[in-house]
Amino acid sequence: MKATVYKSTGSWYVVKAEDGRFYNARIKGVFKIDGITSTNPIAVGDTVGISQEAGTDGNAMIDEIVPRRNYINRQSPSHKKHHHIVAANIDQSLLFATLKDPRTSQGFIDRFLVTCEAYHVPAIIVFNKADLYKKKEEEKFEEVSAIYSAIGYKVMRMSVAAKEGVEEVQALLKDKTTLMSGHSGVGKSSFLNSIFPELALKTQDVSGWSGKGMHTTTFAEMFDLPFGGRVIDTPGVREFGLVDISKQELSHYFPEMAKLITECQFNNCMHINEPGCAVKDAVAKGLIAEDRYVSYYNILESIDDRNY
Structure with missing residues (x-):
């Protein structure tokens, strides 16, 4: 029987089979060493083959992993050299961001978007907590909204507390498998x-969140939506470490840079100090947002090419 992974708790997985039933499933040992380098050989969203364990009601053994259509991964929080697959087989990603309490940095947003571009997952940015915006935040929202909209990203404004924009965001989820991500305290739960309402997920109190040593669990969980579709909820992430992306290819995942790459004087241009660089020229003319270029530079500096 084929089944979809809805939850991982490390050694056990909760899967939903073709018959609509949920099973607690274990993995056959062979997959753990069979050329899989991530910290989790099976991720939420994976399609797997299962066989029911004899003499048990509701237990199954995973004996096949169907090749993934796509996936999102990040640097493992516990081991910098390993990657962790956040979720697989997704139609779109929803990045929750906030301009206040807590403030989501543009660097975090851009790292997430780079990962989505690299794995061909359409991304939507949702700015929550709009009810807290004062003049400064309103101006900032207009600015960042203009930057990301101009390069092809959908930007939404929402306040769960004030019930503003919630229905519009919900409508985007219908009949799709959506990955939800963001810092702790941005309002995903x-x-x-x-x-x-029946889930009563624990929400994170920002004022009591030190950010140290918390939310290191990396278990995602999938839920069927009452109106069709599924969402994958991920624990709050403090930083989004890129993996499997080299310095040379980074600019390919900035859409506004990717379309100018062929116009650079050198075909291996890194868009830093080289003469005849079309990307730097576009930044100077205001055609590429300076903040995005700064993000590109910072991410470039953080990539360790010795891993390639």
């Missing part, structure tokens, strides 16, 4: 609770 509050948003899910507005769709599934």
Whole structure:
């Protein structure tokens, strides 16, 4: 029987089979060493083959992993040299960001978008907590919204607390498998609770969040939406470490840079100090946002090419 992975707790997986039933499933040892370098050989969203364990009601053994259509991964929080597959087989990603309490940095947003571009997952940015915006935040929202909209990203504004924009964001989820991500405290759980009041997911109190040693669990969980589709909720991430992306290819995942790459004087241009660089020229003319170029430079500096 084929089944979809809805939850991983490390050694056990909760899967939903073709018959609509949920099973607790274990993995056959062979997959753990069979050329899989991530910290989790099976991820939420994976399609797997299962066989029911004799003499048990609701237990199964995973004996096949169907090749993934796509996936999103990040640097493993516990081991910098390993990657962790956040979720697989997704139609789109929803990045929850906030301009206040807590503030999401543009660097975090851009790292997430680079990963989505690299793995061909359409990304939508949702700025939550709009009810807290004062003049400064309103101006900042207009600025960042203009930057990302201009390069092809959908930007939404929402306040779960004030019930503003929630229905519009919900409508994007219908009949799709959507990965939800963002820092702790940005309102992912509050948003899910507005769709599934019966879940009563714990929400994170920002004022009591030190950010140290918390939320290192990397277990995602998938939920069926009452109106069709599925969402994958991920624990709050403090930083989004890129993996499997080299310095040379980074600019390919900045859409506004990718379309100018062929116009650079050198075909291996890194867009830093080289003469005849079309990307730097576009930044100077205001055609590429300076903040995005700064993000590119910072990410470039953080990539260790010795891993290639």
